[in-house]
Amino acid sequence: MEMETSQDERALIEVRDVHRIFRQGEVEVHALRGVDLDVEQGEFSVLAGPSGSGKTTLLNVIGCLDQPTEGTIDIGGARVSDFDTKEAAKFRLQNIGFVFQAYNLIPVLSAYENAEFVLMLKGVPVRERRQVVMDLLKEVGLEGMEDRRPHELSGGQQQRVAVVRALAGHPSVVFADEPTANLDSDASESLLDLMWRLNEHHGVSFLFSSHDPAVIERCRRVIRLDSGIVVADERDKEEGR
């Protein structure tokens, strides 16, 4: 389930003619209508668009949280759109990090345990887990807060823990769905700084889904969606600060 390492000529993520239709009784909702997209290793990109444009749906199908109704998705050479739930879970564990909108930590675990969770599932030895998690917590400015439960942390601190958790398993890509939606502007700015820095230092790709202008300004590439299709793809943007 590991991604192929040699990917000459191939993008990290290849999305081809992806459709996603939700059926509720006799009503069909076409959330995605034939999306084609490539994402390269190390990108810092955002899926932007108004509510209902399909950005979260696209993030879900690319992130193996959902399956497309039609079309194919390859990540690192693996045809993830054909995975069953078990294969998808294994793939997510090994290759993908997630940061969700809010309340995305396990409330009964401490900050350290939340960050450690994915490494435990991967079977990483205790000592190595501790090293990785403590280094990352220090890097995101949460040193000394490792024993706090989520309700003892601010929203921004919780999102930092989520970022640590997403990066701890050394994924090739992190999907972040509206990561700043529940944060004030200072906390948003600080979180984006952190993610930018981690992208620079660790080389890990970030793909956001957001309609927050602050996020859109900071990303090097903006993929705009409307009514389930890509309507614009702005590459090689300068960082907005």
Next chain:
Amino acid sequence: MLTRLAWRNLWRNRSRTLIVTSAISFSFGLMLFMFGLVHDAMEKMGDNVVEAVGGHVLIHGEGYWELPTGGQTVERSTELREHLESMPQVEAVSSRVLAVGLLGTAANSEAVLVQGIDPEDDRAFIDLSKRLIEGELLSDDRRRPIVVAAAEAERLGLEIGDRVVVTASDVEGDVTRGLFFVDGILESTPGEAGEGRAYATLEDMQETLGYGSGVTQIGIRLVDDDTREAVAQQLREHWEGEGLEVMTWSDAVPEFEALIEMRQGIIWVYLMILVFIVVLGITNTFMMAVMERIRELGLLSALGLEPRRIGALVMLETVMVAAMGMGGGLLLGLTGHAWISRHGYNLGATIDHEFDVSGISMDMVAHSQIHWPMWAIGAAVVFVFICLAALYPAYRATQQAPSEAMRFYE
């Protein structure tokens, strides 16, 4: 990590966990307590019936139990006893001469079953000395002693040392008489050693009825009542063609066995209803616990926890609740057992007469006995049912598509 997560999840809703745990504790404790009472009652009923009929297994001359005529003696009784005493399942053996006859004085007579016994041998079956209210129990210093029940003694106006005549059929089927002297008087209770029975020595009865060294009945007390059918069958096969009838106490008093089975059946039905109610409660509770954590379970799935491990998490929480509840139930059950064993409870307190089945009186004071196999089976049944109760919630937990569950975040 899953164990830690499961344990902490349990205590997120402390009051709910405590209510479910208490319900399991109470039901399981009550079940164990009932097991203790029922087992004690069954043991006592078994002891009562063994005392009343004379053993777990009985050997007579062929046709004796159906129609005793006086001539049906047990052949080769000495060899038979030797064989019985060599069997590991056998605890004690007693040879008897039984005669239905009349106990008479110059003025009156009473129908009784006279048993010629060896008091030492028979003590393993029924300790008559505990029921003796006056006199001695077939003492050597009195010639041809006989012990009678208080009811007959009163009706015949008998006192210690008085003469009585036993009239019964002899070995040829002819009526014969023997003179005896009252040596002791027993308390009167229906069946067993009480009303309608009298006891003389084996030798005196053999002499009176012309049996020589022959006996009417050999009573066998077993180490374990559960082996009675196997022992009886073994004896039937070994002594086939010797003109013997081998029967268990349940052959002798079949209605008694039916009563025991009926009581056990009722208790099990009652307990199953109790377990069913608890199981419904647990299913409901865990269903609620799963439904209110859908987004969290979706998060675990999104992070890469496989569906089967999400189900395992719910099952683990169930096992923990079951273990805590059943641990508490064990304590409750043991406490109840200890109390009732020490103090007893008189089930007959509300009825003003002796309770008997087929003329065999029942001890109505309930105590408790732990029968570990029964407790273990009960515990296993409860545990399995609790786990079954959580299967559906666990299954539902595995069926949450992460994208659907994660919508709760939007």
